[in-house]
Amino acid sequence: MERNTKVLLYEFISAGGLGAATAGQASLLAQGISMRDAVLTDLMAMDDVQVTAVDCPAAPLHQVGTIRVPDGVQVADFLRELAADFDRVWVIAPESDGILLQLCEAIGAARWVGCDADSIRVASSKQATCARLAAAGIAVPWGWAPEGEEPSAALRAGPWIVKPDDGAGAEQTRVFASFAPARDEALRRISCGQPTRLEAWVGGTLKDARDHGDALSLSLLCRPDRTELLSINRQRIVLADDGAVQYRGVDIDAIPLDCAVGGELCRLAQRIHAALPGLVGFVGVDLVLASARETEADPARGDPVVIEVNPRVTCAYVGQSVRRGRNLAAEILNAAPAATLAPCPAVAQARDAAIGALSVQ
Helix, strand or coil, X not given: CCCCEEEEEEECCCCCCCHHHHHHCHHHHHHHHHHHHHHHHHHHCCCCXXXXXXXXXXXXXXXXXXXXXXXXXXXXXXXXXXXXXXXXXXXXXCCHHHHHHHHHXXXXXXXXXXXXXXXXXXXXXXXXXXXXXXXCCCCCECEECCCCCCCCHHHHHCCEEEEECCCCCCCCCEEECCHHHHHHHHHHHHHXXXXXXXXXXXXXXXXXXXXCCCEEEEEEEEECCEEEEEEEEEEEEEECCCXXXXXXXXXXXXXCCCXXXXXXXXXXXXXXXXHCCXXXXXXXXXXXXXXXXXXXXXXXXXXXXXXXEECCCCHHHCCHHHHHCCCHHHHHHHHCCCCCCCCXXXXXXXHHHHHHHCCCC
């Protein structure tokens, strides 16, 4: 009899990653719980997988075995020691402050579920991500750094956005009406030792920004030999009067895959994976359908401009398995099985059942 594959699931927020502040971050906690529970539901549906999850008092679990990070113990040390008791370790954590990369390196490639350390390292910096994608001919926003060239007069007159270079979501992200005040804010943050990305706002005027509507995300399922575009989603982005950017959720399947834009974005997904070949499993890509403003690849009006790559499960994972009629967690476990571990029969069955269900490549 084959033994079950033992999987440890760790989602940063719902496992108490914010420490004493966890319970007070209601919105972030709700997002964390929703991602954890979506992956957990898929894993629990697999007959040959035994799953254990890390929870905390603010987000307790009762339907599976749980473990909690002891007070005063660093998460990386906790997972490094615990990993040896499991076949696979699935981590959902932000790239900010190097958290996802640190946990990836602590657990090791043999048991890690998801993108490799190099792709996480690149995607953890918006600057590095844009540089990698631009080198591959993929349109990204026009960015400015203190040592870089001055943007054109036309570009300086339009909106600019300041954000943490390693930030997740819309935290500390603000839009300014023109280049000068945005540059001053970016320089202030840099002087305080905060890694900062300053880039031209893609999407027209500030009125267009407040109307948003063209802020999209792609949900990808990446395997070593191919990439599947699962869905094109619309992000609900709100721009406050002071320019603060607020994330209000995501609408899955906002644009069908079988339309012209869907075909274009499917091809873009393949190019992104080619530029970052270490992307494995579920990956999110934030993008905007550009206006006529400049980008580093100078796309025509309406071309997709990639803002960032999230090398992990995002909120857009929630509900995907039900919508597709597939167990995505099973497919992800099989996307890059640990070389030293025996394959899980349930994973192989899920993969075989999904072969004919892939989107247009």
